Amino acid sequence: AQSVTQPDIHITVSEGASLELRCNYSYGATPYLFWYVQSPGQGLQLLLKYFSGDTLVQGIKGFEAEFKRSQSSFNLRKPSVHWSDAAEYFCAVGAGNFNKFYFGSGTKLNVKP
Amino acid sequence: NAGVMQNPRHLVRRRGQEARLRCSPMKGHSHVYWYRQLPEEGLKFMVYLQKENIIDESGMPKERFSAEFPKEGPSILRIQQVVRGDSAAYFCASSPSDKGYTFGSGTRLTVV
Numbered sequence: 001a002q003s004v005t006q007p008d009i010h011i012t013v014s015e016g017a018s019l020e021l022r023c024n025y026s027y028g029a030t031p032y033l034f035w036y037v038q039s040p041g042q043g044l045q046l047l048l049k050y051f052s053g054d055t056l057v058q059g060i061k062g063f064e065a066e067f068k069r070s071q072s073s074f075n076l077r078k079p080s081v082h083w084s085d086a087a088e089y090f091c092a093v094g095a096g097n098f099n100k101f102y103f104g105s106g107t108k109l110n111v112k113p
Numbered sequence: 114n115a116g117v118m119q120n121p122r123h124l125v126r127r128r129g130q131e132a133r134l135r136c137s138p139m140k141g142h143s144h145v146y147w148y149r150q151l152p153e154e155g156l157k158f159m160v161y162l163q164k165e166n167i168i169d170e171s172g173m174p175k176e177r178f179s180a181e182f183p184k185e186g187p188s189i190l191r192i193q194q195v196v197r198g199d200s201a202a203y204f205c206a207s208s209p210s211d212k213g214y215t216f217g218s219g220t221r222l223t224v225v
Contacts, residue, residue: 004155036216043204043218044156090155099169101148101214103155 002027004091006104013081014112021076021107023091032094033074034101035065039087047089050074061085086111117142117207117217118187125223132192132199134220138207145188146214147180150202162188195224 005024013019025031032051036044048059055067065076074091091104118137126132138145143164148156149172158172162182173180177195182188192199202221206214 006155041221044216046214092156099144099146099161100158100172101146101156103148103157105153105155 002093002095002102004093004102004104006089006091006107008107009105010108010110012110012112015083016080019076019078019081019085019109021089021091021109023074023076023104024072025074025091025093025102026072027093027095027102031067031074033065033067034092034094035059035063035074035076036090036092037087038090038106044090047076081109081111083111083113085109117205117215119203119205119217119220121220122218123221123223125225126195127225128196129194132195132222132224134190134192134203134205134222136188136190136205136207136217138188138205139209139215142207142209142215144208145182146206146208147188147190148204148206150204150219152201156204159190192222195222197224200224 003026034049035047037047038044047063048057050057050067058064063078067074088106088108090106092101094101120135145162147159150156160173160180161169165184177193179191200223202219204219205217208214
């Protein structure tokens with residue numbers, strides 16, 4: 001069965017520090033992987049996506065993610081976090097022709113000044 | 114080009130009432146998806162519709178929930194006889210084909 005696991009529920013980092021949010025997936029076929037960000041009371045904004053090709057993908061706001069098939073992971077990274085990055089981050093895998101997404105339960109990021 | 118428009122943004126219903134959530138997809142998008150986000154959880158797929166057709170409703174509760182996407186007008190998610198457990202954020206997404214979603218800002222339903 002398809003599933004997405006985000007093992008960290010809350011993460012706190014200092015402004016300017018590096019960030020890595022973990023995502024592991026379970027999917028029988030070639031996964032299409034996504035990271036979304038959600039600010040409180042808002043909808044979801046797409047940060048980046050992986051369909052195929054280069055396993056390191058660049059997204060908006062300075063984020064990147066690396067697909068590692070051997071580890072079934074798609075971790076999100078940012079070299080230097082800004083206070084405005086505080087939000088909740090969701091990893092998702094698209095099934096089939098993206099007709100259905102499976103989301104992780106999210107990681108809430110807190111940024112210390 | 115406006116994004117995916119959902120209304121209302123907030124909806125309060127008493128137990129037993131009906132809730133109607135509307136979603137206008139982006140212009141040119143013919144695929145609509147509904148997701149539910151319970152407190153402290155990720156989004157869970159509910160239903161996928163194309164114009165006048167339900168393609169996949171595997172995530173819809175068997176009773177009280179229905180969805181439509183008519184030829185004209187917005188997609189509607191309807192919840193009859195709401196219960197407290199229906200309180201959640203309901204998100205709609207649309208796409209032009211089979212790649213790439215755009216999400217709306219959601220409707221936050223509170224059942225009192």
